Amino acid sequence: MNAHAVEIRDVSKSYGELVALLRLSLAFKPGEYVVLLGPSGSGKTTLLSILGGFTAPTTGTIHIDGRDITHMPPAQRPTVTVFQDYALFPHMSVAENVAFGLEMRRVPRLERRQQAAQALALVGLDGFGERRVHEVSGGQRQRVALARAIVIEPAVLLLDEPLGALDLKIRRQMQGELHALQRSLNATFIHVTHDQEEAMSIADTIVLLNKGRIEDIGPPERVYRRPASLFAATFMGDTNIIEGTVAAVGDGEVALDTPLGRVVATSGSKAIGAKVTLSIRPESLRAGKASGGQACPLGSATIEDVVFQGTHRRCHATVDGGNSRLLLSLPADTPVPADARIELWVRPEEVILIDREDE
Amino acid sequence: MARTRTPLLSWLLIAVMLVFIYLPVFVLVLFSFQSGDLPVPPLDGPSLKWYVRALGNDRLTGALWNSLVVGVLSSAFATGLASLAAYGLFRHQSRAAGKVRMLLMAPLTVSYLIIGLGLLFVFNLSGFGRSLLAVGIGHAVINLPLCFAIIYSQMGDHLRNIDNAAHDLGAGDFATMFRVIMPIMMPSILAVFCLSFTLSWDEFIIAFLLSRFEVTLPVMIFELMRAGLTPEVNAAGTIVFAISFAAAVTAAIAVMFRGERGR
Amino acid sequence: MTANRATQPQPFDMVRWMAWPAVLFTAVFFILPLIVMIGVSFWDRKAGSLAAAWTMQNYVKFFTRDFLLAALVNSLEVTLLTTVLAVILAYPFAYVLAFNVSRRWQKIILLLAILPFWTSYVVRSYSWLLIVSENGFLNGLLLRIGLIAEPLKIAYTRYATVLGFVHFFVMLLTLTIYANLIQISGSYIKAAQDLGASRLTVLRRIILPLSLPGVAVGAFLTFVITIGDYVTPQILGGNTEVLIPQAIMLQIVRSADWAMASVMSLVLMLLVTAVYLVFQRHLRMDRL
Numbered sequence: 036m037n038a039h040a041v042e043i044r045d046v047s048k049s050y051g052e053l054v055a056l057l058r059l060s061l062a063f064k065p066g067e068y069v070v071l072l073g074p075s076g077s078g079k080t081t082l083l084s085i086l087g088g089f090t091a092p093t094t095g096t097i098h099i100d101g102r103d104i105t106h107m108p109p110a111q112r113p114t115v116t117v118f119q120d121y122a123l124f125p126h127m128s129v130a131e132n133v134a135f136g137l138e139m140r141r142v143p144r145l146e147r148r149q150q151a152a153q154a155l156a157l158v159g160l161d162g163f164g165e166r167r168v169h170e171v172s173g174g175q176r177q178r179v180a181l182a183r184a185i186v187i188e189p190a191v192l193l194l195d196e197p198l199g200a201l202d203l204k205i206r207r208q209m210q211g212e213l214h215a216l217q218r219s220l221n222a223t224f225i226h227v228t229h230d231q232e233e234a235m236s237i238a239d240t241i242v243l244l245n246k247g248r249i250e251d252i253g254p255p256e257r258v259y260r261r262p263a264s265l266f267a268a269t270f271m272g273d274t275n276i277i278e279g280t281v282a283a284v285g286d287g288e289v290a291l292d293t294p295l296g297r298v299v300a301t302s303g304s305k306a307i308g309a310k311v312t313l314s315i316r317p318e319s320l321r322a323g324k325a326s327g328g329q330a331c332p333l334g335s336a337t338i339e340d341v342v343f344q345g346t347h348r349r350c351h352a353t354v355d356g357g358n359s360r361l362l363l364s365l366p367a368d369t370p371v372p373a374d375a376r377i378e379l380w381v382r383p384e385e386v387i388l389i390d391r392e393d394e
Numbered sequence: 395m396a397r398t399r400t401p402l403l404s405w406l407l408i409a410v411m412l413v414f415i416y417l418p419v420f421v422l423v424l425f426s427f428q429s430g431d432l433p434v435p436p437l438d439g440p441s442l443k444w445y446v447r448a449l450g451n452d453r454l455t456g457a458l459w460n461s462l463v464v465g466v467l468s469s470a471f472a473t474g475l476a477s478l479a480a481y482g483l484f485r486h487q488s489r490a491a492g493k494v495r496m497l498l499m500a501p502l503t504v505s506y507l508i509i510g511l512g513l514l515f516v517f518n519l520s521g522f523g524r525s526l527l528a529v530g531i532g533h534a535v536i537n538l539p540l541c542f543a544i545i546y547s548q549m550g551d552h553l554r555n556i557d558n559a560a561h562d563l564g565a566g567d568f569a570t571m572f573r574v575i576m577p578i579m580m581p582s583i584l585a586v587f588c589l590s591f592t593l594s595w596d597e598f599i600i601a602f603l604l605s606r607f608e609v610t611l612p613v614m615i616f617e618l619m620r621a622g623l624t625p626e627v628n629a630a631g632t633i634v635f636a637i638s639f640a641a642a643v644t645a646a647i648a649v650m651f652r653g654e655r656g657r
Numbered sequence: 658m659t660a661n662r663a664t665q666p667q668p669f670d671m672v673r674w675m676a677w678p679a680v681l682f683t684a685v686f687f688i689l690p691l692i693v694m695i696g697v698s699f700w701d702r703k704a705g706s707l708a709a710a711w712t713m714q715n716y717v718k719f720f721t722r723d724f725l726l727a728a729l730v731n732s733l734e735v736t737l738l739t740t741v742l743a744v745i746l747a748y749p750f751a752y753v754l755a756f757n758v759s760r761r762w763q764k765i766i767l768l769l770a771i772l773p774f775w776t777s778y779v780v781r782s783y784s785w786l787l788i789v790s791e792n793g794f795l796n797g798l799l800l801r802i803g804l805i806a807e808p809l810k811i812a813y814t815r816y817a818t819v820l821g822f823v824h825f826f827v828m829l830l831t832l833t834i835y836a837n838l839i840q841i842s843g844s845y846i847k848a849a850q851d852l853g854a855s856r857l858t859v860l861r862r863i864i865l866p867l868s869l870p871g872v873a874v875g876a877f878l879t880f881v882i883t884i885g886d887y888v889t890p891q892i893l894g895g896n897t898e899v900l901i902p903q904a905i906m907l908q909i910v911r912s913a914d915w916a917m918a919s920v921m922s923l924v925l926m927l928l929v930t931a932v933y934l935v936f937q938r939h940l941r942m943d944r945l
Contacts, residue, residue: 087562088562089558108561109558109561109562110561110562110563110564110565110566114562115562115563116558116559116562118555118558118559119555120552120555122552122555122556122558122559123556124556124559124560124574124578125578126577126578135560135563135565136563136564139563139564139565139566139569140564183559183563187563187564401757404753404757404758407749407750407753408750408753408754408758408766411746411750411770411827411831412766412769412770414746414824414827415770415773415824415827415828416773417784417788418773418776418781418784418785418787418788418824419773419776419781419784421784421787421788421794422776422780422781422783422784422787425787432792433787434787434790434792434793434794434797435792435793435794435797435798435801436797475678475679475682476679478675478676478678478679479675479676479678479679479680481672481675482672482673482674482675482676483675483676485672486672486673491676494676494680497680497683497684498676498679498680498683500683500687501683501687503881503929503930503933504687504691504926505881505882505884505885505886505902505925505926505929506885507885507886507887507902507905507906507922508691508694508885508922508925508926509687509690511690511694511905511909511918511919511922512687512689512690512691512693512694512922513686513690514909515690515693515694515697515915515919516686516689516690516693519693531686532686534682534686535682535683535686535687538679538682538683539683542679567671567672568671592775595777596775596777596778598778598779598887598888599887599888599902603909611777612777612778612779612780615777615779615780615783616779616888619779619783619892623786623787627780627783628787630780631776631777631780631783631784634776634777634780635775635776635777635780638775638776638777639772639775641775642772642774642775
């Protein structure tokens with residue numbers, strides 16, 4: 036019913052023996068902020084390049100607003116790419132760079148200048164028009180590249196690791212600005228990054244790629260809390276991986292036998308005896324007496340080392356009687372001396388179950 | 395650090411080497427001001443008479459002009475062809491493109507004498523004959539590979555993204571080449587042109603083989619030398635040096651200018 | 658949103674054709690002459706004119722005539738001597754520039770050192786003649802200060818030729834070796850010194866091995882250019898000894914024996930290719 040702004044059908048890309056993308060199918064709604072997330076070699080940049088028209092897919096088609104654009108050259112596609120190194124034209128001024136796309140569309144000079152000035156204002160570079168490219172800082176160049184792309188009002192804006200070269204503070208700031216920009220333009224942004232924190236802070240939808248396949252796809256919170264695969268669980272953040280077997284299945288609950296003892300989880304319907312992988316995030320392992328009706332105690336553990344991280348303390352702890360070594364994230368105001376013994380418990384809804392697979 | 399250990403010895407070595415390197419230049423220029431008849435010691439009082447003689451030598455000034463024309467035209471030709479080829483091969487990467495690149499750079503591996511001989515045979519057998527045009531063609535043959543190699547080497551990944559960006563924003567091939575690529579590559583292209591000119595200006599054996607009555611400067615000087623050692627050759631040589639030096643400085647400025655524009 | 662973007666017909670992809678002019682030019686004026694030359698080398702020379710008959714006799718003549726083989730041997734000797742001397746002189750100079758001089762001076766001295774590149778090659782050879790001839794600059798100086806009693810006979814000998822060559826290549830090799838040396842990361846040297854190595858050891862065990870590939874390339878370049886050069890041996894070496902380029906020119910100018918000139922040119926090309934192939938393997942082994 037809704038026309039999908041971007042539709043990727045069965046796209047694959049191989050370079051001889053090397054398979055970069057394996058039969059991907061995706062659909063994005065108009066006005067979505069999509070983040071393609073994954074480690075190097077996951078195929079995210081290849082996919083972006085195919086969307087932009089710089090690489091031809093080996094199989095499959097790309098549709099934008101219902102039109103098949105698979106074989107259209109970049110100039111004619113309703114996409115614009117913001118490149119990783121910005122690719123600003125060094126011999127032109129900032130304003131000339133921004134107006135370039137309009138110039139190619141034969142927009143008259145006066146109108147071009149106005150629109151370019153507006154675009155620059157939109158990215159916070161009001162008045163920078165006459166500067167030369169080498170006179171502006173890295174972060175500013177990034178905005179110029181953005182302005183150059185948005186001024187021609189593309190249906191889809193493709194961003195290739197746009198924030199990679201920036202300092203942490205500026206990166207955080209730009210994340211917010213990109214998000215706001217996308218909202219105000221109501222365009223579809225497709226943003227490639229390897230930084231899961233960045234992905235979580237700006238995306239409406241995260242597409243997690245690994246070795247050319249989709250590992251998971253969904254809103255940031257869902258992908259974080261209920262990852263679809265082991266890879267997704269470990270990539271989205273630190274986690275503790277434990278193997279277990281289903282011992283009992285109850286009313287909305289599953290009990291599992293694990294090296295930590297009996298653990299209760301609320302997700303998934305499994306058969307008794309099935310082997311399952313559990314993922315428990317460090318912040319889900321709580322210290323002290325189990326409180327709340329549903330709490331699942333995990334026994335005692337000895338703290339091995341503690342690292343103060345400002346907002347929390349990162350600890351490793353060994354569970355009694357087992358070889359399990361757990362990563363904990365304890366509140367900063369809890370003093371935790373090394374060798375201290377603590378009680379651990381977890382909320383069943385925070386125990387993530389993942390099917391065992393070979394990955 | 396250890397930099398101050400033997401500065402004196404180092405400077406001594408540098409001085410000795412520089413003396414060795416400049417000796418012929420020094421002697422050349424010195425004896426161009428010879429008032430006697432032989433460009434050998436003793437130097438009898440400075441005189442400009444040989445410069446007057448050299449500049450009055452029509453054949454010499456004619457050769458100077460010929461060298462200039464051949465240099466500029468063959469360099470412009472080689473640079474133009476090389477730039478086009480470099481961009482074309484840069485845009486279309488493939489195994490075939492790699493072979494074409496090797497073909498274009500092949501003349502770098504062959505001695506000028508052999509290139510000149512080959513052209514001499516072909517021109518004679520075809521009735522085209524020897525001429526300044528033949529010399530120009532010969533110079534283009536030796537300069538094209540070098541121009542191509544240098545310009546191509548300057549087209550890196552950064553330029554590819556810029557090329558892609560221009561196309562992405564709607565520019566056709568023509569617009570991309572003339573509005574974006576060429577302006578960015580211009581300092582390299584100019585530098586390569588100057589280098590090519592310098593090589594053509596100074597080139598002897600191909601010019602010797604392929605020219606007839608109208609000759610270039612190096613051939614002219616060779617003729618003068620054959621006729622006898624006089625300070626006129628010194629004067630001519632010094633003039634040649636001055637012009638070559640000016641071209642070299644122009645190239646250096648072009649390189650520095652590129653640095654300022656940033657990449 | 659798509660108002661500005663009318664679907665254009667696919668424009669003529671001229672980029673595909675851009676390399677063709679250069680390729681055609683190279684094919685006609687470089688490849689073709691070489692092919693013609695190969696053909697001519699097999700032609701029969703009867704009474705001064707060339708008949709289009711195929712024969713191997715030119716090659717036979719080359720390898721049996723003492724004069725021509727001698728030119729080959731002479732060329733090899735002169736070239737090897739030049740290469741060795743040029744490297745021996747250029748390396749210390751480049752080393753001192755790269756490591757013992759401040760950055761600012763490096764650029765200035767380097768520029769000074771290669772400026773004479775822009776004197777005409779012919780003119781420079783002529784200048785050396787002026788310097789080394791019997792009544793020339795050098796002898797005049799040495800006689801004046803009483804170092805020698807009789808003028809040295811350098812001009813028109815092999816030594817003058819080598820001198821002219823070495824002068825040119827010292828400039829070239831200083832540039833290339835220097836460029837190579839400054840690329841060697843200062844961290845290697847600092848690490849070695851930190852671990853107790855003396856300056857000499859650093860040179861011997863770190864700098865020398867790392868710069869050797871660059872030196873090898875420079876030496877190869879020297880070899881290739883020297884062995885094919887006509888000007889320097891002709892002007893400075895006189896006719897006491899004939900090198901291959903001079904022999905080739907003699908075939909053209911004096912005997913109009915194009916066939917023989919072709920044979921010698923091709924032998925020269927094969928020689929250079931052979932040296933290149935040997936070098937290739939050597940370089941590869943070094944890159945461990």
